[in-house]
Amino acid sequence: MKWITARRRHPLAGYVVVILALALFGVGYAALAPTSEEARAQTLSAEAPAPDDVDIAEGRAIFDQTCASCHGLDGSGSPTGPDLREVGSAAVNFQVSTGRMPSMDPDNQMPRKPMVMSEEELADLIAYYDAEIRDDGAGADVPYEVPGNEPQREDFEDEGEYDAALETYEAEYDAYLEGADDTDMGMKLYLTNCAHCHAWSGGGGALTDGRWAPEIDDASPREIYEAMVSGPGAMPMFSDGVIDPDEKQELISYVKTLQAEPDAGGVFALDRVGQVAEGFIGWTVGLSLIVACAIWITAKQRAHD
Amino acid sequence: MSKTTQAPNALRGVGNYIDDRFHLAKTGEKNLRKVFPNHWSFMLGEIALYSFIILLISGVFLTFWFKPSMVEIVYDGSYERLQGVPMSEAFASTLHIDFDVRGGFLMRQIHHWAALIFVAALVIHMLRVFFTGAFRKPREINWLIGVAIFALAMVEGLFGYSLPDDLPSGMGVRILQGVMLAIPLVGTYISMFLFGGEFPGDDIITRLYVLHVLLIPALLLALIVAHFMILWHQKHTQYPGLGRNDKTVVGTPMFPAFAVKAGGFFFFTFAVTAGLSAFIQVNPIHLFGPFAPTSITSGLQPDWYMGFMEGSLRIFPNWLDFTIPIGAGYPIMTAVLVPGLVIPGLIFGALALWPFVEQWITGDKRAHNIADRPRNAPVRTGLGVAGIIFYGVLWMAGANDVLSETFSIDLYLTTYIFRVMAIAGPILGFIITKRICLGLQRRDRETLEHGYESGVIQQLPSGEFIEVHKESSDETVEVLSSKRDPSSTALTDEDVDASGVENPDARKGMGKFRRKLAHWYTKDNVSVQGLEPHSGHHLHHSQEHLSEEGGDVER
Numbered sequence: 100m101k102w103i104t105a106r107r108r109h110p111l112a113g114y115v116v117v118i119l120a121l122a123l124f125g126v127g128y129a130a131l132a133p134t135s136e137e138a139r140a141q142t143l144s145a146e147a148p149a150p151d152d153v154d155i156a157e158g159r160a161i162f163d164q165t166c167a168s169c170h171g172l173d174g175s176g177s178p179t180g181p182d183l184r185e186v187g188s189a190a191v192n193f194q195v196s197t198g199r200m201p202s203m204d205p206d207n208q209m210p211r212k213p214m215v216m217s218e219e220e221l222a223d224l225i226a227y228y229d230a231e232i233r234d235d236g237a238g239a240d241v242p243y244e245v246p247g248n249e250p251q252r253e254d255f256e257d258e259g260e261y262d263a264a265l266e267t268y269e270a271e272y273d274a275y276l277e278g279a280d281d282t283d284m285g286m287k288l289y290l291t292n293c294a295h296c297h298a299w300s301g302g303g304g305a306l307t308d309g310r311w312a313p314e315i316d317d318a319s320p321r322e323i324y325e326a327m328v329s330g331p332g333a334m335p336m337f338s339d340g341v342i343d344p345d346e347k348q349e350l351i352s353y354v355k356t357l358q359a360e361p362d363a364g365g366v367f368a369l370d371r372v373g374q375v376a377e378g379f380i381g382w383t384v385g386l387s388l389i390v391a392c393a394i395w396i397t398a399k400q401r402a403h404d
Numbered sequence: 405m406s407k408t409t410q411a412p413n414a415l416r417g418v419g420n421y422i423d424d425r426f427h428l429a430k431t432g433e434k435n436l437r438k439v440f441p442n443h444w445s446f447m448l449g450e451i452a453l454y455s456f457i458i459l460l461i462s463g464v465f466l467t468f469w470f471k472p473s474m475v476e477i478v479y480d481g482s483y484e485r486l487q488g489v490p491m492s493e494a495f496a497s498t499l500h501i502d503f504d505v506r507g508g509f510l511m512r513q514i515h516h517w518a519a520l521i522f523v524a525a526l527v528i529h530m531l532r533v534f535f536t537g538a539f540r541k542p543r544e545i546n547w548l549i550g551v552a553i554f555a556l557a558m559v560e561g562l563f564g565y566s567l568p569d570d571l572p573s574g575m576g577v578r579i580l581q582g583v584m585l586a587i588p589l590v591g592t593y594i595s596m597f598l599f600g601g602e603f604p605g606d607d608i609i610t611r612l613y614v615l616h617v618l619l620i621p622a623l624l625l626a627l628i629v630a631h632f633m634i635l636w637h638q639k640h641t642q643y644p645g646l647g648r649n650d651k652t653v654v655g656t657p658m659f660p661a662f663a664v665k666a667g668g669f670f671f672f673t674f675a676v677t678a679g680l681s682a683f684i685q686v687n688p689i690h691l692f693g694p695f696a697p698t699s700i701t702s703g704l705q706p707d708w709y710m711g712f713m714e715g716s717l718r719i720f721p722n723w724l725d726f727t728i729p730i731g732a733g734y735p736i737m738t739a740v741l742v743p744g745l746v747i748p749g750l751i752f753g754a755l756a757l758w759p760f761v762e763q764w765i766t767g768d769k770r771a772h773n774i775a776d777r778p779r780n781a782p783v784r785t786g787l788g789v790a791g792i793i794f795y796g797v798l799w800m801a802g803a804n805d806v807l808s809e810t811f812s813i814d815l816y817l818t819t820y821i822f823r824v825m826a827i828a829g830p831i832l833g834f835i836i837t838k839r840i841c842l843g844l845q846r847r848d849r850e851t852l853e854h855g856y857e858s859g860v861i862q863q864l865p866s867g868e869f870i871e872v873h874k875e876s877s878d879e880t881v882e883v884l885s886s887k888r889d890p891s892s893t894a895l896t897d898e899d900v901d902a903s904g905v906e907n908p909d910a911r912k913g914m915g916k917f918r919r920k921l922a923h924w925y926t927k928d929n930v931s932v933q934g935l936e937p938h939s940g941h942h943l944h945h946s947q948e949h950l951s952e953e954g955g956d957v958e959r
Binding site for chain 2: 281282283286287290291294295296297298299300302303304305306307308309311312356357360362363364365366367368369371372373374375377378379380381382384385386388389390392393394396397398
């Protein structure tokens with residue numbers, strides 16, 4: 100103690116204390132902060148929720164409140180909502196996680212929106228659906244092995260947990276996309292089966308009778324997978340028998356990689372709309388500027404009239 | 405000339421050397437002093453010329469690396485995403501230009517943007533010539549050459565678009581083949597001949613390449629040169645004004661003023677093209693990926709100048725298809741044949757024939773070097789606007805899926821809207837335009853008669869308020885009073901002559917028809933013939949009062 104007492108008024112003492120304190124907090128935080136393993140267990144991103152983690156009673160409450168008015172208390176459907184007993188949990192996860200269900204207007208196609216419930220509530224709902232409503236094994240299961248949505252900051256208590264969860268998610272996401280190595284197959288599958296509605300860029304397109312194929316930029320790989328196995332709305336179903344899971348991985352990898360691809364041709368990519376936008380710019384910017392220049396260089400003082 | 409404008413000795417030496425051998429001084433002097441009228445609308449053709457030069461230069465650059473071959477190879481260039489993908493050599497070499505050739509990507513985009521601007525400039529140049537009546541005698545042949553350049557430019561663009569063998573290229577070629585197949589009797593043969601077998605075959609890229617870099621550019625170049633030589637010989641048209649008549653051109657001499665302007669204008673055109681190419685991605689073939697016959701995508705269109713054909717294909721109904729009952733039945737696909745060939749044929753045919761039709765209606769065989777003001781030929785202007793609307797509706801219809809998605813309109817509804825608009829739009833456009841023209845004529849007459857509104861309000865002794873009109877400038881008076889009334893020789897001959905004999909022309913079908921057209925062409929007009937400028941009531945009125953009061957008469 101004498102050693103400290105002798106030096107505690109040293110001009111550098113204050114700095115030493117601050118540095119020591121920072122070091123202590125830093126090392127201590129690193130020791131106590133959840134590891135990525137733990138974070139993974141928390142986000143449930145890649146695995147089906149364990150039976151203990153879900154609350155079927157809670158799921159029933161959610162179903163009765165938000166779904167039953169159209170789909171019926173037993174999920175058997177009504178004039179305003181289809182029978183859910185054979186759609187499978189993939190369809191439930193797709194419709195709810197993309198915010199399309201619960202629908203505000205059952206007569207119209209629903210656009211993508213933020214999900215109205217939490218991930219936890221959705222897990223409860225799916226557990227209730229699997230246990231009580233679904234005809235055994237009918238339809239497709241939620242493909243938990245395919246990366247879902249990115250973890251959201253507000254679902255985590257602190258920055259560290261969130262960063263760890265994000266890192267895990269990104270690792271899984273990259274692993275899933277990189278697990279596909281046959282660009283040609285992915286491209287052929289996408290351009291043969293998907294692009295005539297969703298467009299080559301995934302930007303979506305118009306369909307018959309006022310419907311449209313949504314853009315799939317925001318869709319997670321899991322949602323794309325679920326859309327294929329459940330065939331929502333006007334979309335045909337591409338079951339695992341038609342396009343097997345490996346091919347689906349190639350396809351999803353192709354379109355997600357394409358969407359993430361930077362636009363090498365210039366900072367303005369015109370939203371990848373293509374020739375219509377190019378023609379528009381060619382006339383409105385290109386030719387207009389040149390004509391403006393022609394007006395400028397031939398301008399002269401004119402007699403007043 | 406003062407001594408200071410003497411050319412330096414060195415230059416004079418060179419000049420004399422050349423002149424001693426080729427005797428160019430006189431011709432050169434004459435041509436360098438050639439006068440160009442000063443108006444921005446006379447520069448529109450130059451935009452097309454400069455874009456064409458940019459196209460030639462950038463195109464030559466691209467040919468150094470482009471391989472027009474459909475041999476399938478596995479890509480292993482520097483664009484990582486497509487490594488290992490089988491594709492044609494044409495597509496792979498285009499990727500090579502984009503990612504491995506220094507400046508290649510920029511040059512390809514310059515080539516593409518220049519093409520879009522080239523055809524757009526042709527269109528606005530043609531519209532200027534049409535609306536000012538600059539196609540009239542003696543310039544009908546040059547108009548025809550212009551129409552040919554326009555048609556060839558479209559085909560040239562379509563073929564160039566097809567060369568990289570990317571997804572939209574292949575789809576474009578497929579539509580082209582579909583239209584060929586719809587031609588009765590010979591369609592299949594034409595398609596088999598062009599493709600060297602079934603679609604897509606192994607030859608089409610090579611063949612389109614030769615057409616794109618050799619045949620069509622040579623034709624275009626020849627036609628453009630002819631266009632210019634005729635222009636040079638016939639001289640420019642000019643707008644009416646002081647000192648301008650069918651014999652005298654007023655403007656800037658070729659050298660130095662106009663040459664400097666034109667040279668600067670080339671650089672500006674190039675700068676805009678290069679600027680677009682540097683910042684705005686065009687036709688990203690590396691994102692589209694290579695074409696495969698199984699591939700198809702929504703949201704892709706041809707380049708804008710083919711858009712009207714795409715649109716006519718999209719909105720034309722299929723109710724009119726029929727089958728000729730010979731043998732197993734021979735189907736006639738009017739739903740492809742009419743929009744794919746007949747409608748473009750009508751548009752180009754109408755463009756080519758109009759100068760002769762107009763001449764036939766009016767019987768006007770005089771040479772015209774003064775441009776018409778569009779309002780002074782209301783029927784022609786109305787027809788031009790009707791044509792623009794018809795073309796524009798088809799053009800928009802070619803983007804119906806993009807419009808439907810962007811503005812959340814039912815896709816089927818857009819088809820019905822465009823069908824109605826394609827027919828009603830031109831009719832309405834004609835009527836409204838003609839009315840606007842006549843309104844403007846009326847205003848012109850009023851300006852000529854009364855001068856212009858000065859904005860000065862005066863109170864007369866009687867308490868009446870008047871706005872003082874001032875006399876227009878001599879230039880304005882000249883422009884307004886130079887208006888000629890539309891006339892036709894068909895209407896000058898009486899139907900029945902003095903001796904009561906019926907005019908044979910007026911009785912026969914064609915003659916009768918011509919008289920009807922001539923009447924329709926000339927009937928609505930606000931004449932200024934015999935009108936004394938500034939003879940109007942307002943002007944005199946105010947002047948008289950001002951004089952009486954001893955105030956200053958204006959000017």
